Structures are given as C-alpha cells and as structure tokens.
Amino acid sequence: MKAYLLVTGSIFALIGVAHLLRLVVEPGHGFSSDPWFFVHNFALFVVGGGIAVWALRPLAVLRSRSA
Structure with a gap:
C-alpha cells in the first residue's frame, strides 16, 4: 500500500509540476x-497537485502511526 501511494502521488505531482512549468516556459501563450x-494548464496543475496531496497524505499518516 505504501509503495502504491508513493508512486501514485509522485506521478501526479510530476504531472502538476509539468503543467506549471509549461505555463512559465511557453511565454507566447499569454x-x-x-x-x-492558461486555464487548461492551471486547471491541470491544480487537479494534479490535488490528487498528489490526496495520495501522499495517507502515506504521511501511515508513517506517523508506525513511528
């Protein structure tokens, strides 16, 4: 379960960061x-980041219980 949460959270975090970087790197699209x-990439940044937080939060709870 921990590996699944870590991999899923990391993948969605990378997707969110990629869309944020796309907004910064491609200045021709004001x-x-x-x-x-802008709306598309910002929405996908928010959705990807939200899913990443949603996946990584239970991982933090599992770590605090085992410590």
Whole structure:
C-alpha cells in the first residue's frame, strides 16, 4: 500500500509540476492572447497537485502511526 501511494502521488505531482512549468516556459501563450491555454494548464496543475496531496497524505499518516 505504501509503495502504491508513493508512486501514485509522485506521478501526479510530476504531472502538476509539468503543467506549471509549461505555463512559465511557453511565454507566447499569454492570458489575453490564448486564455484556454492558461486555464487548461492551471486547471491541470491544480487537479494534479490535488490528487498528489490526496495520495501522499495517507502515506504521511501511515508513517506517523508506525513511528
């Protein structure tokens, strides 16, 4: 169970960070010129980050119980 939570949380964290970096690295897509690019990547950053937190939080609880 711990390995599954760690792998799942890490993958979704990487997906969230990738979408955040895409917003920063691709400056040609401004909010005024292409609002869907911004909304799409920001939404996927929030969703990926939320799922990562949701997956890693039980892992932290399991660690605190075993310590």
